[in-house]
Amino acid sequence: MQIGAILGNLTQCGHSQLFMAFPWNCPDVIVTSILVQWPCGAGSMVRLAVCGVDRSVCDAVAHRIRGATLVSCTIDTLNSTAGCEFDAVAFVGAASPSAEAVRRSVREVKHVLLATETILSTADLQEVIDAGSAAGVRVVVRNPDQTLPSRRMIHDELRGSRLGIPGLIRLHRWESKNSSRNLDPVNLPAPLVRDLDLVLWLANQLPNRLYAVESGATDNETSTIQVHLGFPDGSMSLLDYADTLPAGNDHQSLSTICAHGAMYADDHANRQLLLAGGIARAEPTSEGLAALTMLIQQFVDGVPLADDGQSGIARWRDVRRLADAVRRSIDTRLSIYVGDAQHV
Amino acid sequence: MSDPVAPFRCAVLSVAKHDYVARGVASHPRFELVVVADDPDVPDWIHERNQLFADSQGVPYVRNVERALRDFDLQVAIVSPQAERHCDLSIRAALAGKHVIQDKPLSTCRAECERLVSTIDGTGVRFLMWNRNGLPAIQHAQQQIAAGAIGRPIAIHADFYFAKDSGPPRGSRLPGYPPMDWQTHLIASHIDGSDGGLGRAPMGEMAVEGIYPLGYIRLLTGAEVHRVFARSTAHFHQVHADNDVEDLASVTLEMERGIVATVAIGRIGQASHPSGGEIKLRILGTAGALVINEARPDVGVYYRNQPPKEHRQRRIASENDFLLADNFAQAIDTSGPTIMDAQASQRIYATFEAALKSCRTGQVEAVVL
Structure with a gap:
């Protein structure tokens, strides 16, 4: 070998x-x-x-x-x-x-x-x-975020029985300003669309109502977008995306509040101090290569995944439908009914 | 050496719910508790709590509010009865010319909020809604924003989870058993301090605790809320499910100057956090951002056989009580504003009123004053 x-x-x-x-x-x-x-x-x-x-x-x-x-x-x-x-x-x-x-x-x-x-x-x-x-x-x-160790752990715990039914999934993703925004085909920032997928993956159901609002920064190239999802079982999700940070580190946080416990994956808590004169810096401790390694290893191993072939396209069709509703909600400033309960 | 200033003499108008406001005010040298008072016809359990507190402070307990307000040469009333009596006692104190410090929530009823604001305006007394804006982390955030560290705030997000239980978990009521009575449960919850929504009328977490995160958002942005979208559920506790009030909610807020805010709030169970709850602020500005843990600074304390409910990370160095009382003393001295006055409290009430409406309608709702 x-x-x-x-x-x-x-x-x-x-x-x-x-x-x-x-x-x-x-x-x-x-x-x-x-x-x-x-x-x-x-x-x-x-x-x-x-x-x-x-x-x-x-x-x-x-x-x-x-x-x-x-x-x-x-x-x-x-x-x-x-x-x-x-x-x-x-x-x-x-x-x-x-x-x-x-x-x-x-x-x-x-x-x-x-x-x-x-x-x-x-x-x-x-x-x-x-x-x-x-x-x-x-x-x-595949959504590459699904193989991040933190996201996998949360997903696996949600599929177990210890934490109970999720009531609220809260996700923040703040990125630096880019020279050009990486837009999804539905004209939303691509990372936000991936986060929609991530939430559906974690919640294991589709929302029936959403509201989204966008707030601009100092120019028209960057903004912050809030997406608020309501699920048929009463649970909810808040997604926060921004690409307004100055050049430098990004910030991510994912908290999942469940009936019998909660999980917090917050890179605020995963930082190390660097003392080098002046105000100390908080350096991130990244999740390294584990996500990419698992992504490729699963592909190489032929691990059957929910994202394979037709089921994968069905999943992305749901995400795109949701992303389209997010865009409509932003444009109309209305909450959008996005359908009856369906499992992802 | 500064000239000695006579302390403000304070009446404590009921400690039916908690006594932390009165104790917090009394921690400031310019305030002195001189009497505890309540109405004569309140239930015995309230008289007992009032008497215990009066005894602990070495002051008399008077079962007649008006007499206490009249006979004790008071300048200040500290109000902490059941939620539905908050405004009434505050209004009676204001009409007697006393400055008012009130526990949250402002009220359970819009008309009472309006009556309070009108009375405070009419009498000219100072009003302070007790809050947490003096916590070190919040003060730090305020200083950073004021110094321009992140530019102009454009979005702010508050996580306000209390990792507390509230009786048996949802789903635990056996078939045939009656729904849990809200006030009976809250009275029994006094022993562990989880009775923030004490009163006859059931109250969800937005109404009970929402003033804290919204207080932060007001302090840090200086902007008013215009529209809200919200979702809520009774996810954890049987008493909330039985009484059709939320123990978990999420709110999107559209504010002045295009600022967007979100609040995630819940009484999410003791098991969900080792130290009382994850409470964080994320503030996004035009030139940077702040991520703030409200519990800092703290000290970790761990030991064998540690009780499950004891916080592992213990907050330290908080001057919240002192700073709020100091703010109130300055407001009295200068006839100036307080850090959270009656109008601000009314706006917060109206915000959560609109949020609850949004939960029912599924629509974005305007905040109506």
Whole structure:
């Protein structure tokens, strides 16, 4: 078994040179099931191209992954390679693949993980997943925040019995001002849409009413958006998003108030003091590479996920419908009835 | 050496609910408790509480409010009866020319709020709604904002969870048993201080404790609330479910100058936090942000066989009582405003009235004064 980072900056060296260094063979790809039949058979290494993170990050994650070799690449370099160098492609992090780029991977019979900060439109997702079904490859759409250790712990506890039914899920996400806002297809900040998905994932139900309000900062490029959800069982959620912070650290907090207890994942509490003269700084202790590692390992392992294929698109369709209602609520300044109870 | 100033002589008009307001005021050297008083026809359990408190302070207990207000050369009345009597006792004190410090909530009834505000305006006495705005963390936040550290506030979020129980958990009432009586339960809850909503009329957490987070938001933004959207539920406690009042709520507030605020508030059960509850403020400004833990500074105290209800993190260095009393003394001295006067209290009442309406209608509701 060989586990290791594939070194080489695809943007700086020729592809042939790079791939000559790989101990990979060009396989005859035969996929018999959407849920993972990796082409090389049991015990073989999956060859996974990772788009959207720095090479150093990809390198570090590669050291932690069983059953796969990873190579960092960009969408451009991925698109320009021949079809058989990879078994699968993981679009993660800041990657923003076009629908065509994803379709191309599927056409080339590559399994695809879509766990980017911005998700394709529902129509594009549907097309890609349909194409994957037809081609017999696995297409997984995942919210990358779901594999954060803090979020996983909260999710797992909610699915257990100790804390009881959640009554309130409260989420804050404050980000720095960006030169250009990363917008979802429904014209909301992409991280807020991911947070909508995260709340649905945790609550395990769809809201029936929402209200949202946006307040601008000093310019028209940034704002703070509050989303207030009401669920059919009386529980509720508050989502707070802002991209108004000065350049520097972001801030996130997730609290979940349940019938028999509560959980607080607050990076306010996860900071360490740096005393270096003047006012002390509170340095964040991050959740490291655990989230990306798990995301890729689950994909490599073929762990059946709720986000696989058609169930994944159904989930994102719910999120998009909700995001659309958020936009309408902001624009009309009205609360919006978003339907009867449904389980996610 | 400063000239000695005669302390303000204070009547304590009932401690039916709590005595922490009276004790807090008395901690300031400019205030002196001289009498406890209440109406003669209040129930015996109230007389007993009043008598106990009077004895603890070494002052007489008079079962006649008007006589006490008349005969003890008073300047100040400290009012802490059941919620539905708050305004009535405050109004009677104001009409007797006494400055008023009142416990929360302001009232259970809009008409009483209006009568109080009108009376305070008419008599010219000072009024202070007891609050937590003098806590060190809140003072720190106020100083940071005043210093321009985060620019102009554009959003503020308050988490105000009291990790307290309130009788048996929801779902524990057996079929055939009658609903729990609100006041009976609250009277029994006095022993552990979880009787903040004491009175005949059931009150949810927004009405009982909401003045605290809204007090913070007012202090830190100086802006009024115009519209609200809210959700609420009785999620934890049988007594709340039986009496159709919330023990958990979330409120979105639209305020002046485009400021947006949210409040998450609940009496969420003792098990949900080791030290009384997660109470935090997040303030977003045009040039930065503050994340404030209301409980700081504190000291962690842990030991073998520690009682489950004992807070592991204990707050220290709070001057809230002193600062509120000091603010009130200055207001009397200068005929100036208090940190939370009758009008501000009425606005907070109106905000939660609109929030409760929003919970019923599912719509965004205007705050009506």
